[in-house]
Amino acid sequence: MDGQVSAKFSSGLLLTAVAGVEAVWLIGRGRFDGPFLWVLLAAAIGAHAGLVVREHRRPTLGLRPILTATFLVGVVAVVLPPFASRDVFLYGLYGRMVEHYHANPYLHVPRSFGHDPLLHASSKTWWSTRSVYGPLFTAISAVGATLYGSSAWAARTWFQVLDLLSLLGIVVVLARRSASSATLIAVGLGPPLLAVVNNGHNDLLVGFLALVGVVLALDHRPALSGVALGAACLIKVLALPLAAGAVLCFVAARRWRDAAISAATLAGVVGVGYLLAGGQNAVAPLGQNSSLISSLSIWRLVRPVARAIGDRDFGAGAAGRADVVQLAFVVAVVAAGLYWFRNRSTMDRVALIVAPLVLLLLLSAYDLPAYAAMVLPAAALVSGLRLRLVAFAQATVYLLAYVRPLGPVHRIPLPPFVPAVRLAVPWMCLALAVALLSSSVATRKTKGP
Numbered sequence: 001m002d003g004q005v006s007a008k009f010s011s012g013l014l015l016t017a018v019a020g021v022e023a024v025w026l027i028g029r030g031r032f033d034g035p036f037l038w039v040l041l042a043a044a045i046g047a048h049a050g051l052v053v054r055e056h057r058r059p060t061l062g063l064r065p066i067l068t069a070t071f072l073v074g075v076v077a078v079v080l081p082p083f084a085s086r087d088v089f090l091y092g093l094y095g096r097m098v099e100h101y102h103a104n105p106y107l108h109v110p111r112s113f114g115h116d117p118l119l120h121a122s123s124k125t126w127w128s129t130r131s132v133y134g135p136l137f138t139a140i141s142a143v144g145a146t147l148y149g150s151s152a153w154a155a156r157t158w159f160q161v162l163d164l165l166s167l168l169g170i171v172v173v174l175a176r177r178s179a180s181s182a183t184l185i186a187v188g189l190g191p192p193l194l195a196v197v198n199n200g201h202n203d204l205l206v207g208f209l210a211l212v213g214v215v216l217a218l219d220h221r222p223a224l225s226g227v228a229l230g231a232a233c234l235i236k237v238l239a240l241p242l243a244a245g246a247v248l249c250f251v252a253a254r255r256w257r258d259a260a261i262s263a264a265t266l267a268g269v270v271g272v273g274y275l276l277a278g279g280q281n282a283v284a285p286l287g288q289n290s291s292l293i294s295s296l297s298i299w300r301l302v303r304p305v306a307r308a309i310g311d312r313d314f315g316a317g318a319a320g321r322a323d324v325v326q327l328a329f330v331v332a333v334v335a336a337g338l339y340w341f342r343n344r345s346t347m348d349r350v351a352l353i354v355a356p357l358v359l360l361l362l363l364s365a366y367d368l369p370a371y372a373a374m375v376l377p378a379a380a381l382v383s384g385l386r387l388r389l390v391a392f393a394q395a396t397v398y399l400l401a402y403v404r405p406l407g408p409v410h411r412i413p414l415p416p417f418v419p420a421v422r423l424a425v426p427w428m429c430l431a432l433a434v435a436l437l438s439s440s441v442a443t444r445k446t447k448g449p
Contacts, residue, residue, distance in 0.1 A: 011060040019069040021047040023076045029083040044191050056182035063175045070188035074164040077198040088200030089122035092155030094131045095141025105131035106282045121152040130285035135277035136234035159200035166208040170377045192395035196373045203373035206232045210242045211377040217246040222258040226265025234273040245353035252344040293365045296425040328365035335359050350381045362433040369398040390432045401425045
């Protein structure tokens with residue numbers, strides 16, 4: 001008995017220490033320049049990983065202390081201004097377009113509202129971009145606009161609080177599915193997800209709804225699963241692979257009626273949502289960035305080939321080629337299909353739901369660190385270790401690679417390892433995709449359709 005008490009006490013101290021290190025990292029991101037930012041992040045990742053491994057080997061922590069630690073560190077993330085992105089102010093402006101200006105964000109661009117304070121708080125890169133977010137998120141933004149008005153601080157706090165509530169909800173849902181304490185810590189105190197809370201990205205809200213949808217699918221509740229996954233798609237269309245995976249999950253189990261109900265509900269929710277938002281007008285903006293290639297995408301690896309055949313502009317900034325982006329999409333869909341076909345008869349249905357989106361993120365032309373928040377919560381339910389490790393590894397690698405000094409680059413030299421990391425990231429993502437495709441889903445039995 002004394003040994004158990006001692007183990008719980010020491011684990012509690014370690015949990016407190018990890019929470020403290022992560023809080024220092026979050027605070028330091030806005031106060032330090034240059035190489036020290038990587039030191040802080042490395043410390044947070046290392047401390048977090050160490051606690052996860054310890055709990056995996058000798059679980060002692062319960063839901064309450066983990067949830068408390070997640071809440072406290074999350075509050076720090078909410079109090080601080082966004083560090084790596086200003087998208088949250090664009091969210092706020094899209095909401096004000098509806099609530100204040102009575103304009104359709106799928107038809108009007110932010111630049112049209114030149115006197116709005118939220119426009120000048122957002123990045124100029126997207127001032128001429130119509131909203132690519134789903135109708136449900138636009139509605140959430142419009143509701144928030146009645147509260148935050150023209151205040152940039154209040155607007156970003158609205159979305160940061162939504163993210164923190166989503167993260168806490170994810171931890172609770174995972175606990176109700178009997179997830180281990182190591183899994184709860186990996187998700188709730190994971191630096192990639194805490195960074196999403198700080199930046200206020202809507203990907204974490206997608207991740208919460210997707211997790212709920214997956215859990216409902218595992219509980220043989222296809223209609224409710226379709227509603228939850230449809231709601232996720234109405235926030236961000238990138239959730240569609242997870243939604244399709246849930247339908248295919250029923251197909252693989254030969255539960256034809258459930259598959260039909262799930263598909264019909266999903267299609268109905270998404271279809272009605274977009275129809276109410278303007279139909280084709282709401283869908284059209286999704287294609288306006290069809291030639292973008294993110295700086296760490298594996299498709300940057302074809303840049304030498306493109307330039308060798310005369311395309312000197314390929315890979316300049318975020319610009320790419322629409323045909324390369326389309327090829328990336330086809331490759332990702334084919335890879336996900338092959339993975340599903342090879343493993344459709346295995347018992348781990350969660351992996352069959354999650355894997356398509358994991359592969360899409362690894363193989364797509366445009367991928368950012370926040371996107372991982374859509375898939376990590378559901379991936380935590382996978383019984384096989386490899387898929388979970390691939391998903392968390394990709395999120396962590398991207399988080400490390402996208403760290404930037406605050407001051408002018410010419411005055412603050414980057415550490416010598418940073419360019420090497422950025423050059424290696426596309427190869428690492430390609431290796432993770434190959435590792436996943438070459439493996440089979442674990443056959444350990446899990447509760448599912």
